[in-house]
Amino acid sequence: MRDEHYLIAELLQKYPDLNQEEREQFNQWLEQGNNKEFFNQILDKEILEEELRQLDELKIESEQRGSWEKLLQFRVKPQKLNTIWLNNWKMYAAAASIITILGVGGLIWYKSQRVNNQVVQVEESKAPIITDADPGQFKARLTLADGSTVVLDTATTKQLAQQGSVQVLNKDGKLVYQQGGEAGSDEVLYNTLQTTKGQTYATVLADGSRVWLNSESSIRYPVAFRGSERKVFITGEAYFEVVPSYLKDKDGKGGKQSFKVEVGNMEIEVLGTHFNINAYADEDVLRTTLLEGKIKIITGGISTMLAPGQQAQLKRGTSFLQVTDNSDVEQAVAWKNGYFQFGDDDLKTVMRQLARWYDVEVIYQGGVSSDTYGGRINRNSKASEVLTILERNRVHFKIEGKKIIVTR
Template structure:
């Protein structure tokens, strides 16, 4: 096969896995040598591309079997699904994108748009607001024998004093029953909180958790908007732990799970990693489900059903990664917009493609957009807005 024909098949999304591997491995070699290539230069570089691909094909016809797959795995380079490329990009491994791309104008932005970080606001029961990313480490407040501390690694920890925890004592205990705090993250923020019972909660961007300062009732119940990962403590086995969202309630005793309940997503997804949970819809027509590890309950407006094999995708945000599998452009852009604190608008008729791959959330916005624009999608940034065009 001629190199030009192979390139045309690649751009059209018609390559076999082996043919994709040839193009992608060549591309890695091209970058390692410091040569310039961006999505805007691809069409003008046909001669160079064809020559290099021809040499690869002629010199090593068994290239795929001998070397391509190990080299691609080791480099963690390119994933291709239905013709749209996403690079596994790590800010500590900048060779994944040529320097000339990183130095480009930021799609019209006045300055680089940086990724999110540990940002959150704590609203105490008395209305006091504490901006956690600006607050110093150490003790932040005390409520009815509950001490709230910010640790040096950016966690919020609740510690119940011996007096407040002592059985039969009413000092501060009754007040703690009705004291409700709220921690919320903005777009571009995330935060970890350790609840009074020892449960650990990681909040994703644009999320909030409302919880009592002490779990004094029959159940341990919290309210979530947005997305959070829970590691429920088994310190109070007699009290079930419940997470309520606008559409559903999840009940557990001690387990690890993730809930994605953003209002702008088409459904609520609960992904179980360890233990067991029961998910039921607040609309009786959708019923309930008991999940086993590795299962995901997805609740839409009309049904509650189980998905399988979604753990890595659901947990990627907590590991600092955008991970997509057969995701449409709008789903990808919703995740990007939350993390970079932007709004997204669309112009023109966009290609109907599915994206699969990983991008590190430590990347600057311009780097992410360079990756996403590899195939027939273009972006410009105007203030706090991303405009997506064909």
């Protein structure tokens, strides 16, 4: 027998287009308890907005790796249509049940939580997906100064190599550089940390600065910073937490070492700051987002200063830099914190992120949907779980080996 809550959720979604039998069921439900008051609240825009705010703050952990949290935090925005979220919070609190309905596109999420054992169940799509793709992992490849390579993962904690006077360690899932003694020759030794599709990794540079690499990205850097400048080179996407560094000579005198990042035809000069660079070759725009501190961006001989909360956008192939205020910094660094986060992004933008993380090729058959997507999904999800959420609005997916086929 179908659960009553799920049935009412469907009736609420279809209302007022109900047949005679459905209208009788709906009227019976209205006469029970405070359901009529609840239904009137559904139609109140201000109450809906407040409930949305509460839902955004709701976080429930489950054995299904946060499925309910993912559903609450994801929305689809069709072109020229309004998306409506409905939820019954108070009336079903005693049974720990929540109904959330996304009216347009026929999307109904139903969640029932058993109070005694805290097991969370989510109604999912019945369409079978024959194959699946696992989420990315903490893996990378390190290329040492002599050209030899080391495969990195989180399972191993040990010293990997000695680069001049610097020890290279794999520790707690991060690549760490530690000064092992007096500096030797003045030769500058470079290492390269690189991730492929489906990989991510982090490193602590010799000066203590931290760098996180997203999938299909790389950073080339000296194992020890000497001179007045610290300079690294990146491709793809990286998040930096740069610490101030001072260089002292034999007499104890010196000055602050600048920190510079070179990416394509753009250079970023840093003091002490937190920022994210998205510079994938398949993205039309290079984006630099500042969270803390100050950075100076130089391109085409023109320099621009960024303040916290600002994002610089450089269209590929040009030197024109556009700066936006009050950018969505959470979206910019969501990947580093374990999420996909979209801000009214089109389908191709969304699928490029999935292709990098799940190491798949995306193939479009037929026209591409003009709908936009917004929300947050845990990156630990399998590809099928993410696609099930996306599939609720006029788009369909099929996984075949290392390919995701998109149809309408």
